[in-house]
Amino acid sequence: MTITGSDEMSTHAGASANPEPATGAPHKLVTIRDVGHDYPTRDGHRTVLDKVSFDVNPGEFICIVGPSGVGKTTILRCIAGLQPSTRGEVKVNGRVLTGPSSDVGLVFQDYSRSLMPWMSVTDNVALPLRKRLTRVERERRVTAALREVGLDQHTESKPWQLSGGMQQRVAIARALAFGAPLLLMDEPFASVDAQTRAELEDLSLRVREDSGQAVILITHDIDESIYLADRIIVLGGSPASVIAELTVPLGSNRDQINTKSLPEFAELRKTVHTLIQEASRSMGQKGGSK
Amino acid sequence: MIRSARTALLQLWLPVLLISLWWFLSVGSTSLYFPALSDILDAVGRLWLFEHAVSDLLPSMRNMLTGFVLAVAIGVTLGLILGSLPRLLDAIEPELEFARALPAVAILPIAILVLGLGDNMRVFVITLGAVWPVLLNTTAAVRGIDPTVRDVESAFGIDRVSRYLRIRLPAALPQILSGARISLYISIALLVISEMQGAGQGIGHFILASQRDYAVVDMWSGVIVLGVIGYLLQLAFRAGEAALLRNYPPQRTGK
Ligand SMILES: Nc1ncnc2c1ncn2[C@@H]1O[C@H](COP(=O)(O)OP(=O)(O)O)[C@@H](O)[C@H]1O
Ligand SMILES: [Mg+2]
Numbered sequence: 297m298t299i300t301g302s303d304e305m306s307t308h309a310g311a312s313a314n315p316e317p318a319t320g321a322p323h324k325l326v327t328i329r330d331v332g333h334d335y336p337t338r339d340g341h342r343t344v345l346d347k348v349s350f351d352v353n354p355g356e357f358i359c360i361v362g363p364s365g366v367g368k369t370t371i372l373r374c375i376a377g378l379q380p381s382t383r384g385e386v387k388v389n390g391r392v393l394t395g396p397s398s399d400v401g402l403v404f405q406d407y408s409r410s411l412m413p414w415m416s417v418t419d420n421v422a423l424p425l426r427k428r429l430t431r432v433e434r435e436r437r438v439t440a441a442l443r444e445v446g447l448d449q450h451t452e453s454k455p456w457q458l459s460g461g462m463q464q465r466v467a468i469a470r471a472l473a474f475g476a477p478l479l480l481m482d483e484p485f486a487s488v489d490a491q492t493r494a495e496l497e498d499l500s501l502r503v504r505e506d507s508g509q510a511v512i513l514i515t516h517d518i519d520e521s522i523y524l525a526d527r528i529i530v531l532g533g534s535p536a537s538v539i540a541e542l543t544v545p546l547g548s549n550r551d552q553i554n555t556k557s558l559p560e561f562a563e564l565r566k567t568v569h570t571l572i573q574e575a576s577r578s579m580g581q582k583g584g585s586k
Numbered sequence: 587m588i589r590s591a592r593t594a595l596l597q598l599w600l601p602v603l604l605i606s607l608w609w610f611l612s613v614g615s616t617s618l619y620f621p622a623l624s625d626i627l628d629a630v631g632r633l634w635l636f637e638h639a640v641s642d643l644l645p646s647m648r649n650m651l652t653g654f655v656l657a658v659a660i661g662v663t664l665g666l667i668l669g670s671l672p673r674l675l676d677a678i679e680p681e682l683e684f685a686r687a688l689p690a691v692a693i694l695p696i697a698i699l700v701l702g703l704g705d706n707m708r709v710f711v712i713t714l715g716a717v718w719p720v721l722l723n724t725t726a727a728v729r730g731i732d733p734t735v736r737d738v739e740s741a742f743g744i745d746r747v748s749r750y751l752r753i754r755l756p757a758a759l760p761q762i763l764s765g766a767r768i769s770l771y772i773s774i775a776l777l778v779i780s781e782m783q784g785a786g787q788g789i790g791h792f793i794l795a796s797q798r799d800y801a802v803v804d805m806w807s808g809v810i811v812l813g814v815i816g817y818l819l820q821l822a823f824r825a826g827e828a829a830l831l832r833n834y835p836p837q838r839t840g841k
Contacts, residue, residue: 376741395740402741409734414756414833423752424742456835474742 325389325478325510326352326375332383332535333370344370346535347384354477357504358512359521361568362531363576368514371531372482375512376402388478401471401509403481407463411455411470417442418451421470441473444503461492465499472503479504481513485520494552497524501550518572522546522564523555530568532575540571621803629807638792643811646777646788649705653712654773658766661717665724666750669758672729686722690715690776698783708780708788715776716769723765727758760834763827770823774816789815 331348334341344367352358360368373379375386377396386393388400404410411420421441425434442448445465455463464484471479481500485493497520504511515521521528525544532539544564546555555561605623612622634643668675690711697714701707731754739749755762781790789808796805 378737378741396743398743400741402737404734404737406734409732410738412735412753412756413835414759415752416833423748424744426748426752427745454833454835470742 323354324351324387325354325356326512327387328371328375328384329387330384331371331374331381331386333367333374333379334382335370343535345374345381345537346533347537348531349384350529350538350541352478352510352512354510355504355508356510357501357524357526358510358529359525359527360512360514360529360531361516361518361521361572362536363572363579364516366531366534366575366579367536368531369482371536372480372512372514375478376400376480397476398474399476399478401474401476401479403464403467403471403479403484405483405486407455407460407467407487410467411463413454413456416452416454417447417458417466417469420455420466421473424470424474437473437475438469441469444472444506445469445499459492460488461496464488464496468496468499468503472507472509477509479509479511481511483514483516486516493520498552500524505548518565518568519556521568522561523550523552528564528568530571530575532571532578534579539575542567618800618802621806625803626806626810629803630810633804633807634811638789642787642789642792643815645705646781646790647815649708649788650712650773650777653709653777654716654770656709656713657716657769657773658720658762660713661720661765661769662724662755662762665721665762666728666754666758668721669725669728669731670750670754675725675729682722686718690772691779694780694783703783703786708777711780712773712776716772719765719768719772720762721765723761724758727761728754731757760831763830767820767823767827770819771816774812774819778812 328351329349331345332343333345334343336342348371350358360371362368370379374381375388375393377386377393377400380394388397412423415423418438421438422434425437428434429437439448442451445468447462447465447469450458450462455466458466468484471481484500485496488496500511500513501524503509511524513521513524515524522544528540528542528544529538530540530542531537542564545560546558609623612620613624615622668678693714694711697707697711701710735753735757738744739753744753777788778790778793781788782794789812793805793808793812796802796808
């Protein structure tokens with residue numbers, strides 16, 4: 297299981313959902329240490345992230361929140377290996393990440409761009425598994441993933457024949473079938489209606505429960521972050537770093553109506569809201585003084 | 587059913603009108619250059635069913651299609667590679683523009699000198715002229731593939747063969763086909779031009795030879811056959827295009 301992979305010539309190894317047992321300290325699936333990221337600009341560079349550090353345990357559901365433009369997508373792309381961080385290191389399964397890895401599956405925000413319109417639902421989900429698995433094993437995984445997301449009746453449809461929510465289910469099934477122990481999602485439900493959104497939230501919780509995958513999900517919706525997460529990471533500042541880590545004490549059996557009316561839920565909503573408001577205020581000041 | 591019948595009527599009335607006009611205005615024509623349409627159609631039946639279809643049309647079509655298929659194959663292959671390597675593309679852009687701007691007809695004398703007057707020369711000239719629309723369209727389409735798709739390729743570690751054949755090629759297909767349609771027109775034009783250069787057979791040669799012999803009716807019959815062939819090729823191309831794009835969202839094929 298190699299974790300390195302370069303852009304053109306992939307060195308992805310066979311996907312495995314079993315994190316290797318670490319020696320010594322309790323096993324962390326992901327460790328992010330002092331990650332910083334600069335984007336080049338016309339006159340030098342702009343530091344977007346600085347000294348971002350946090351860990352993810354196997355099977356844990358993490359939500360990252362923060363004001364718009366703070367650097368949430370940037371940190372996610374660093375963890376995905378799509379964009380090497382300028383400073384610091386990201387370790388997945390104990391290995392330093394230098395490129396995309398078979399230990400990380402990805403769900404993009406914009407399903408209409410991330411799915412191949414000319415491929416059937418089945419072919420889209422199977423695409424990353426070609427050359428990796430035998431045909432039998434591939435079909436087994438694809439079928440299981442499509443059943444998990446409730447699309448087993450639509451296997452031969454083309455993505456553009458499906459609703460937005462169903463398309464995002466295809467993208468989730470694709471990441472699921474990939475079989476990585478870590479699933480990254482960047483605002484995955486931002487472009488679907490409220491009803492579909494609630495369904496997809498419950499779907500992600502169920503998927504995590506059934507597969508035991510850890511999830512890092514970015515959202516700008518505070519309620520969504522509390523509803524989904526075991527732990528919420530708040531990004532703030534300019535350059536951004538982790539300004540708060542909040543454990544969500546809501547147990548593992550959550551439902552849209554009851555969980556959201558718990559007093560702990562309201563309390564957390566207030567806390568996160570205040571943190572994000574402060575963070576955006578400080579970003580506004582920095583932005584204004586440039 | 588009714589809708590398609592109506593479309594057919596809408597598309598047919600003008601050609602029918604024009605052909606009728608031609609027919610009636612040319613009845614009993616004594617003009618040397620514009621003979622009666624009835625005579626021309628007689629000649630079409632007499633000459634092209636099937637004597638010259640075998641001796642001239644067949645080799646012409648073979649050369650044209652060989653050149654066209656080679657042009658598409660080369661254009662798509664090079665386009666996939668160039669579109670995937672933006673730095674290489676930037677480096678050779680001026681040469682590419684120069685080569686494209688050069689009309690393939692201008693190469694004809696050199697091609698004749700090097701390759702002689704045979705089929706090889708004709709196929710070469712057709713390929714050279716027809717490759718550009720496919721090449722440039724493929725390159726632009728691959729270069730314009732959404733960055734999210736590139737992210738999908740690398741995040742999921744898609745192997746190189748699948749990247750090119752299962753992702754980039756199909757992503758570029760609608761634009762490749764609109765390039766290929768232009769290439770098809772160019773192929774026909776270059777076929778005729780190349781056959782007018784000292785060929786012993788072929789429909790272009792037939793038209794030119796008839797003209798030199800003052801066999802004006804025969805010449806016109808060649809022109810008409812050429813027009814009909816061009817039209818049929820275009821219909822066939824459209825059918826092929828629709829079949830290839832049947833899995834694509836409708837608005838992409840509608841363009
Ligand atoms: N490719 C890029 N080049 C330059 N600047 C970028 C690039 N991508 C993002 N940025 C900038 O970095 C900051 C953080 O972006 P992003 O991570 O997308 O924020 P978020 O996802 O939290 O909204 C933004 O100010 C954005 O303008
Ligand atoms: Mg973002």
